[in-house]
Amino acid sequence: MRRKTFDRREAREAYLLLLPFGIFFALFVLYPIVRSILDSFTDYSLSSRAFTGLRNYVRLFTNDKAFLLSIRNTLLYAAGSIVPLMLLGLTAALLVNRKSAGMYLARAALMTPYVTSLVAVSLVWLFLYDPTSGAFNKVLAILGLPRQQFLYDRTQALWCLVVMNVWKNLGYVMILYLAALQSVPQALLEAAQLDGAGYFARLRRITLPHLRPISYLLFTTLTVECFKTFEPVRVMTSGGPVNATTTITYQIYLRAFSEFKLGYASAMSVVVLLIVLAVTLLNLKLGHQLDGEDGV
Numbered sequence: 001m002r003r004k005t006f007d008r009r010e011a012r013e014a015y016l017l018l019l020p021f022g023i024f025f026a027l028f029v030l031y032p033i034v035r036s037i038l039d040s041f042t043d044y045s046l047s048s049r050a051f052t053g054l055r056n057y058v059r060l061f062t063n064d065k066a067f068l069l070s071i072r073n074t075l076l077y078a079a080g081s082i083v084p085l086m087l088l089g090l091t092a093a094l095l096v097n098r099k100s101a102g103m104y105l106a107r108a109a110l111m112t113p114y115v116t117s118l119v120a121v122s123l124v125w126l127f128l129y130d131p132t133s134g135a136f137n138k139v140l141a142i143l144g145l146p147r148q149q150f151l152y153d154r155t156q157a158l159w160c161l162v163v164m165n166v167w168k169n170l171g172y173v174m175i176l177y178l179a180a181l182q183s184v185p186q187a188l189l190e191a192a193q194l195d196g197a198g199y200f201a202r203l204r205r206i207t208l209p210h211l212r213p214i215s216y217l218l219f220t221t222l223t224v225e226c227f228k229t230f231e232p233v234r235v236m237t238s239g240g241p242v243n244a245t246t247t248i249t250y251q252i253y254l255r256a257f258s259e260f261k262l263g264y265a266s267a268m269s270v271v272v273l274l275i276v277l278a279v280t281l282l283n284l285k286l287g288h289q290l291d292g293e294d295g296v
Helices: 002-039 055-062 065-096 101-115 118-128 135-142 157-181 186-194 199-210 212-227 231-237 248-258 262-294
Strands: none
Touching: 002 262, 055 262, 065 101, 065 157, 065 212, 065 248, 065 262, 101 157, 118 135, 118 157, 118 231, 157 212, 157 231, 186 199, 199 212, 212 262, 231 248, 248 262
């Protein structure tokens, strides 16, 4: 009986500790999501709100070419960012996974872009990409190569943003992989080395399987971040040239705060939510399947 009383008291204390977060989550996460879903079925603007059913969604996928292009751009941006980030981040983590002053400096150097304001980074890269006085074109001129338009070229602009995104977030991926590398059981690595396994054999058979959980986490978080991309587009290209760099988030911003079509913007937000949810669930399912096959 005393044990049950003690358990109830612990449960009450736990709920009380969770209450502030629960209130915050309900007010600033759950409520906006529910409100956006409800508003997506209306023509909500600053002056009126009337139920319109699925009209916003039908218009999104039949008449809004800019939105469809923004989905394509966002998917390309995500694909072009996530794969290099995970490969380069893992490589960087493997290289700096040593205890020395030089490695500590290398880690700090890689982390500096990530902790820098995204707006500040966007302004710096905007200058680097400048077609007349930018540093990149000056280097090309020194090498005898033709100047590039970069952000003013429809075929290059989106990939210029991808390069900047990879550069900025490399430190984030590196530090998570580094933490995961340092949790790999050293006894397994030493035993494999004694059995004659080389570096790459140990990496493939021991290290990489232990990095799977963090890889799943990184894939999900990077996907969410790519679908949230707004500041670089707003600062560097304003979605141009000719919508070549417009993203879903930027389209939501235009519809909500330039045209004040809040219901239509809510429908766009719901589409983003569903896409990210689908990618996350697919990633989790794939992860469970692979872990089940390997017995991890």
